[in-house]
Amino acid sequence: MAILGIALYLAVLIGIAVPLGVYIHQALEGKLRWLGPLERLLLRAIGPASDGEQTWRQYWRSFIIFNAVGMLLTYAILRLQPYLPLREGVGLHPSAQGPLLAFNTAVSFITNTNWQNYSGETLTYFAQLALMVLQFLSPALGLVIAIVFFRALVGRRETLGNFFRDLVRCIVYIFLPLATIAAVVLLALGLPDTFAGPAIAHTLSGALQQIDRGPIAAWVAIEQLGTNGGGFFNANAADPLINPSPATNIIEILLMSILSTSLVFTFGRYAKSRKQAWVLAGVTLCLYAAGIAVVYGAMEYGNPILHGVLGISAKSMEGLEVRNGVGDTALYATATTAYTTGSVNAMMDSLPPLAGGLPLLFMMLNTVFGGKGAGMLNILMFVIITVFVAGLMVGRTPEFLGKKIERREITLATVAMLIHPILILAPTAFSLVHKIGASSILNTGLHGITEVVYAFTSAAANNGSAFAGLNGNTPFYNLSLGLVMLIGRYLSMAAMLALAGSLARKRIIPATEGTLRTDTWSFGWVYLFVVLIVGALTFFPALSLGPIAEHLVMAGGAGR
């Protein structure tokens, strides 16, 4: 039954992604008019900056200033929330965040990570609304960079669009309408949406119970759609007010996976090659499905020690919400890491080692569709590396979509590729040996390694899901995770945007029989081979000392 459901989900996902990909292309290229008044209003508000075209450097400057301003404003709101309007809180006693926690939170939301070292209950409605604005902006900010890269690949040009115009189109035509629809649907399925403050209920036993509330339907809609993943409450999608039923569960999973999948087809539209999109989407989908199978299988099989020693045959239910069950939880855990959303409906810390390890691997690869724009950029980065090696193997200096991949391109792609493993491994190693990092670890031994690796992987991949078990709200982790999120997002985007600038100026070489075609399934498999080999080689030691070793220990224990 669960397997059928998963297959149905994948079919629906593709069914929506193909037309939506085309829609995104039309939205970004100014071919849509139906929200024209709103678009023009916003553009007029921005003023002359939204006129004309920008080179990649100008684009980057606008982008980075916008991000910096957004982050500073958020920081200020989080610090000052007791003095700002809408003072009544999600919970009863909202308090200002400390400087490092506010830094961590602001970085986390502007980078589309939504790592939370605070719990939502401590914020005012005003602060929650500010974070919600960032939940609209941060996915759009990632998306526009991917769009710029598409444009650079398919034409010979100096300018690559206008940052403000692209951002406005993203918000107006993509995120606002889709989030509105999603919010209405979620509202209908029972999610609350109110500014009325906590409800006080009289329980049957006569006690008073405080039930925290807020604009939850609106929040969850954009949280998932924008692969943000920051929970309105600490328990995130495990909370019954956020994810009350199997229906909301599957809708939330669809919401988080839909736009990143569509973006592959948007790319196909830009590249004028439907086949190219299908090849990339196809192999990625295979990887995704295999991941779901591993997580589902590990949870369904349960703990062999229980089988062997106690004679209990049961699925692994620890840390799960009973109403979700194994199937919905496995799918949620895989989707939230594949798409780097970060919302969770179970505590991963409690899952069997392989079920917790696979989401970790997906964040390490960061190319299983990934977050808005960022995932697509990573896919293209690996495509360029694949093209380089595979191109040599067919006896031509490599080219992708007719653009030569030369020293500058391969240097920038290599930089983008290096950032991710370094950002994960270096702070992990430091945290494990230094007291300020190690003291936050809940479990010792192999599981402790997984907890720390998971935290930095989640931050570097701008995922935001927490493995739980690690106490992140310490000065050290607030700062280090914040920096990892910042570098993980902006340095790799800068490298990719510079790469776009360099590609854009290149002439397009017409394809011949001797050209390595990238829109064939054979290329797709070679791409997958490169992603897995390079990804696995980099993280194999960390994984084998974490989840793989844990799994082997557990499997070994069963035989004893």
Next chain:
Amino acid sequence: MKSRGAEKRFRKASGRSSLWRRAMLDALIKLDPRLLWLNPVMFVVELGLFVTVLLTIWPDLFGGHYPPSQRWYDLVVAVVLLLTNLFANFAEAWAEGRGRAQAESLRRARGDTPARLVDAQGTVLRTVSSSALRKGDRVRVEAGELIPGDGEIVRGIGSVDESAITGESAPVIREAGGDFSSVVGGTRLLSDWLEVEIATNPGESFLDQMIRLVEGAKRQKTPNEIALTVLLAGLTLVFLVVVMTLEPMADYLKAPVDVATLVALLVCLIPTTIGALLSAIGIAGMDRVLRFNIIAKSGRAVEVAGDVNTLLLDKTGTITIGNRMAEAFQPVQGHILEEVRQAAVRASLADSTPEGKSIVSFAERQGEPPTDRRLLDGAQPVKFSAETRRSGLVLADGTEYFKGAGDAIIDLVTKRGGTVPEDLPGIVDAIAREGGTPLVVGVNRAILGVIYLKDVVKPGIAERFASLRRMGIRTVMITGDNPLTAATIAKEAGVDDFVAQARPEDKLRRIRSEQDEGKMVAMTGDGTNDAPALAQADLGLAMQSGTSAAKDAANMVDLDSDPTKLIELVGIGKQLLITRGTITTFSIANDVAKYFAILPAMFVGVVPQLAALNIMHLGTPHSAILSALIFNALIIPLLIPLAMRGVAWRPMSATQTLMRNVLFYGVGGLLVPFLGIKLIDLLVVATGLARI
């Protein structure tokens, strides 16, 4: 045939054993870190070597207390690392040695000869050594002497034996002015005398340039090689981080790992196989070009060859064999075939051009009896001239046989009061339409018929063009013929396009228009008026027999002056890139097996269950680590022959080539080391190396 000559020269020049000795010595010299740091991958290996040597001396250098046996383990790791470095250096040195020997043998051909320096009037000033000649010096060469240096003939004409350079035994005529005025040092003047203006300073000739290209240390890396080096350096950096962060993780698990093992893991993971062979592959590619008797002026030119989309080929000499051959005789109204045949033979008896000879031999094959020798007594040949545009023979009795271009003969006959047959223009046009050249034959004032001279397309050329097309390379034929003739030959040869009635500037225009479409264009040329086009083309191949202007403008010079070699050049360029790509893939894919050897060995002490990852069932932790490291070292010399020879390649579509190479070198690269490491492990355990 020609490359066999080159091969023989090469063998003679280099004793194989001296090549070995020199390469081994060079391998030691190249350990110098100042040389090695240009290759980041191998530089890291050398750093590892230093660290393990220090550990051999002070095993507790980085803390910890190790048993005395640790020292031996450190030493073995250090020795294997040293071997890894030496193997890599040897690969480069061996490739250099072969290239150098090849070039030296060409250079030896010129030797040191006395040169007669003259002034502008041709007065002999003094005799100097050829090695002292500077650009602009004039020398006089007499029959039987070696020409002392590359240059242009300024005065004189003579036949030159160029076999020392080209392997071609027939002498060629060289003369001042025009397209046959350049001479090469080391060739011998057979007749007459020449005054030559020297074109290069000592050490600057094309050959000297080429020698620099095969010498590793001074060699400029090609753009693609640099890009690959960047990627390899990036991977090396990642693995450095992976290994350095593994140590704290191990500490956290209270399973400290000794530094020699970490160094071994690092060296196994970084792409040493391709790092070691990369420059050897580049040098070997240049060497293959040189062996082909082509001098490349830059490594980049060889890379570009693999990228070429369009070949511009001159019709004559490339697509057709240089000379036209008689194909048929056609009588005009009122005459019979035998008459035409006989007249054609008599008009050609004194004609020593290949065309003339082909007419005589064709007629004989057709049944023409041999000409009575007595007829020729006192006969006068009429030489072809640009003015009369006919040639022929005047017998002693005054009878004149002639042949020539249609309009020239019509003029002649009309002037002499003869009549022009009505069907003549029709026959002439028909022959032109079929791609042939019509030669009208007559006697005294009568026109008898027409000789059909045909351009003969080189055998097998159509198949070669077809295989080029399968690789996505288009061929464009350039010819001075009229469009009708050109179209016919183009069809027969199977070229994709042609430019008829082409003037030299048409070549340039065509190259520009192809390049504007983003294509890479290759062409050959020999004349001075080809120079701009040769310079504009992405790959310009000049003929050694061509003018020095053409050779200067081109980026490759063909010593055999055989324009069809352009097609092989494309193959050499592709093979160079393919070899790079496949060994890179192989190198990276190897890492998987090495992980399965080393990681369980490192941590099995603290997490015994990790033994499950030891899928090769290697003997002991130390034997596993050493086996992986030894495999990593040994694979380098094992692949040297492949790097030298280049990966086998035949024309097929890019996707087919990709799948073939990925299956062979990618999947092979995954599997081979599992087998290799297991075998080495059995040996290591058997010899007791693992007990240390």
